[in-house]
Amino acid sequence: MNDMNALVDGYIAAWNETDPAARRDRIAEVFSEGVGYTDPLVDVHGRDDLDATIAAVQGQFAGLEFTLGGPVDAHHDVARFTWHLGPAGADPIVIGFDVVVLGADGRIGEVHGFLDKVPAGA
Numbered sequence: 001m002n003d004m005n006a007l008v009d010g011y012i013a014a015w016n017e018t019d020p021a022a023r024r025d026r027i028a029e030v031f032s033e034g035v036g037y038t039d040p041l042v043d044v045h046g047r048d049d050l051d052a053t054i055a056a057v058q059g060q061f062a063g064l065e066f067t068l069g070g071p072v073d074a075h076h077d078v079a080r081f082t083w084h085l086g087p088a089g090a091d092p093i094v095i096g097f098d099v100v101v102l103g104a105d106g107r108i109g110e111v112h113g114f115l116d117k118v119p120a121g122a
Contacts, residue, residue: 004074007108008081011100015054015066027051032103039096039113061085061094069095077102082116093119 010030017023027047036045037053044053069082069092080099084092095117103109 003106004079004102005072007102008068008072008079008100011098011108011111012066012068012083015057017054018058020051020055023054024051027054030108032105032107032109035103035107035109035111037111037113039111040115063087064093067092092117 007030010026014023014026014030017026024047027050031047031050034046035050037043037050042053044050064085065088067084069084072079072081074080078099078101080097082095082097085094085096086092094115097114097116099112100108101110101112
């Protein structure tokens with residue numbers, strides 16, 4: 001469970017990293033090379049496409065930060081967690097729920113994301 005918590009912490013850190021080189025390094029640490037990321041708005045595969053997705057979200061929600069919305073629940077090679085996106089120290093404007101599955105390399109190989117709260121027009 002501690003390893004899964006560390007991976008989820010790295011996952012959140014990757015979504016918050018705005019320096020492109022540092023973000024790519026974080027993605028390489030946390031995600032398998034062929035990672036699949038699917039949510040209601042996007043379906044991408046590979047670290048480069050995930051990096052582009054994160055950069056696009058950061059552009060759309062500039063200045064906001066991702067945080068964990070509660071504890072990570074994990075068993076075997078699967079974890080689920082709620083995340084928040086909003087101004088530091090304020091109520092989140094976006095809330096989501098992700099399920100991650102480890103790849104053979106011990107990194108996150110699949111992400112299945114759900115959006116629970118999204119502002120109008122986003």
